[in-house]
Amino acid sequence: MTEELRDPRRRPTISDVASRAGVSKGAVSRTFNGGKGISAGTMARIRAAAAELNWTPSSAARAVGGGPAKAVGMVLRRPAELLELDPFFPAFLAGVESALTSVGYAAVLRFVSDTATERACYEQLIGERRVDGFLLTDLRHRDPRFEWLSRLEARVVVAGSPGRGCTFPWVSTGGADKIRDLTRHLIAQGHRTIAHVAGPPTLRHARRRRQLWEETLAEAGLEPGPVVTGDFTAEGGARATHELLDGSPRPTAVFYANDLMAIAGLSVIAERGIRVPDDMAVAGFDDIVLSSYVTPALTTVRCDYRRMGQIATQTLLAQLRNEGVPQQITIGGELRLRRSTGA
């Protein structure tokens, strides 16, 4: 009935997809290039037809031939504020830089604010051969990108721990596991009410940091102390600290999900005349450069995000050269004990 059945070995073409979906070739092309002027319903029909025929913009591009784009794509959905303040991104990008410089590849960044644009963006970058593969960061709870990118047959390396359902190689930092050691250290110092200032629960790494803190307390037979959800910004950390200090029971130790919130917390605690570490212990996560320069110096967990960016990029480049790559690489993390916890 349809053309592709006549010779099952023939590669599907954009015409096959168009005829199966009952649309023009232009509509198929636009669907995979930003979706301008195509209704959501038509896009869904076209995507279904493409999936049934196992046609992807990247297989089309490969059929056309041509050299590599010599570019690695990153589609970022973090708000501008977090791009600016969070230490992960510049450090990770510095690592990406160190891997790309020697081979003369570019990093192509796209910034998006909603799911539909995000998906169209991946399709467009691959479909127009603007990139050879992607680095995935800021993993979300039940991240839909794994499925999108599998369908696109894209080359991908994931930065972070993806959990189940990810078929791409990933590079994660062992830093999170050091949260167990950090929590045990606070318990060993005699603390029994240990609070947590969490990150946004939509982010996998924020959930993971909270979970490890909670598990370690449970293993020691302790109830988790109060939890306030912050947003990873300094201002959010200050606000969360006021809330903890006004609440009851007042904790004797606070583990903040990142250093930016912890350093802002130190300042709020000092303003209130509470001494760190004598009256209250404070710990963070990330080991940003200023953590050893605040007073008192901040106990934290060091994650080498630059190295993570470098290894993730090198792994993607190896994949693009069709070399075998490991499914999982873990970069070590380190507990940094400093004055803020009485170390």
Next chain:
Amino acid sequence: MTEELRDPRRRPTISDVASRAGVSKGAVSRTFNGGKGISAGTMARIRAAAAELNWTPSSAARAVGGGPAKAVGMVLRRPAELLELDPFFPAFLAGVESALTSVGYAAVLRFVSDTATERACYEQLIGERRVDGFLLTDLRHRDPRFEWLSRLEARVVVAGSPGRGCTFPWVSTGGADKIRDLTRHLIAQGHRTIAHVAGPPTLRHARRRRQLWEETLAEAGLEPGPVVTGDFTAEGGARATHELLDGSPRPTAVFYANDLMAIAGLSVIAERGIRVPDDMAVAGFDDIVLSSYVTPALTTVRCDYRRMGQIATQTLLAQLRNEGVPQQITIGGELRLRRSTGA
């Protein structure tokens, strides 16, 4: 003699350049695409032939036609460490993001470590139509990029104060001028020996910060205090502070060329038992988010780098739409007086 003289209105082609330089078309192409396998002498001859004929890869690309690349290029020559630690870049990129998101353009980043690769990179990105224009940051003393990019007929917006010899529009921050107010504030507090921890003199903005501090002291009839050159990193700031404290005369106030060095300096000063601001005043530059959260809070100059990135990008996009744009835009800066200078 040569073909282009037959009809002076005819656009020069790559063949014209090849024949004038006595090389193959492939050699011309390679010269403007990374220079692989072409000797420096041959590249110079080919570039001279192209300049004489007024041929550029971008005019060639325009002749070929095709839509816009929908991408803005940034070729970065800063070392990975500075990319990671300096607050300018992530803030600027966050501004670039906010301008690109709504129009669906990408940011294409290339990282280079030497002048030859840098130049080839600009030529390649334009020649292969990977970008529609460039944002220029990290302006250098006698920056060669203005001439390269003029020859390439590239669309460019400069972030920073370019000084003479720049024909491209630029967006600068008025922050540097606030250094006058900052220095006058220190003088008004009674300080007579005011030191400076400078940034690398190869960077225009580092030179400018030092110059404004020096001029303001001279206007007040004061000798400039000791100067130590740092590298804009926290570690460099700590080292410079030790040097100042060991030297003679010991300053009663220090103006650091950025906040990262100043915050590290605060920590070194506290370790030595010197009280800020009672025994010594400290000021920085940038107003990074943590400057209001260190103890004592840091007096500094706020530069809105995110807004700078946004305006620079919007200006470039307007240029790409062939709209008229102002030659110069200045974003305001603000003096932020805080506890570290007794304010």
